[in-house]
Amino acid sequence: MAKVLVVTSGKGGVGKTTSTAALGAALAQTGQNVAVVDFDVGLRNLDLVMGAERRVVFDLINVIQGDAKLAQALIRDKRCETLSILPASQTRDKDALTAEGVERVMGELREKFDWVLCDSPAGIERGAQLAMYHADLAVVVTNPEVSSVRDSDRIIGMLDSTTERAKRGEKMEKHLLVTRYDPARASKGEMLSTEDVLEILSIPLLGIVPESEEVLRSSNVGSPVTLAHPDSAPARAYFDSARRLMGEKLDISVPVERKGLLDWLFKKRVA
């Protein structure tokens, strides 16, 4: 049975698209069939982060409006054959997303894939509502920062009230993914700690992704960090998060960058 997961946050710029790509690629590398779907109609970026921007022919809106079949719009990843992307439209606006159309496409995706990851647009309006509507579970991406936590709280409220599951009276499974975390600053009391964020939002923790240069380097070259730099600290955080999504029980820690002796010596000299 396919699982539909929405990656959401309310606030923009916290790492929804990066996390969708990284989690999607991490799940796909375990052999699961994964589709990542961009719901950010008009401002698509998942294709760019995944390195598929020049292979887009048809998009989600084309499929919704019946101009293309789902199979024509899906782009298979060149590095990982169990991973596919369904891009959003760049030219249309979010009003082109219809509730019936999205429902039909999500139904088709459920038949083809083990996991469907929906990359929600920022905000709380139509696009974000439709991205979460059919989800079985949600990953709430939050930065340890006041405005992000406030917006996440609002989104958690919406997940519990405006989704299909909520309307059927069923429980929506929600997971917190803390991104751009700086353990050094948190321990100095300069940044909200993961414990603070968890206490405030009170949903279970999926993982802690440390702030890292590898994330930007990966998106520069159009590759999810879990494909481009699988040994890096953020990639390991995403791999562990993916395993937790598949039901494994793992202790949660903040992965640290592994440094070779040369790096270490070099750092010392510079300092």
Next chain:
Amino acid sequence: MSFLANFFAKRNTSAVARDRLQILLAHERSSGSGESDLIAKLHREILEVIKRHVAVDQDKVQIKLDGGTDGRSMLEIDIEVPRLDSHTEVGHSA
């Protein structure tokens, strides 16, 4: 001393952030859709009961629900009534 105060204030900005969020979200959650229906209903029905006996101004009724951090909520009802003497009584005793 002010040097020390500065030192500690700087160290604990995350604690300030946490406290501000907790207060703000307690308020925002209570004004969320579900509970605001409840408050509107309470507002109307409490007002009906009081109106049977005392003439009150609709705008002088404040109802607030605060979600506490320890799992309890506080319902605050603040109603301004005119001085209770025989002239303001609107009961049907006559």
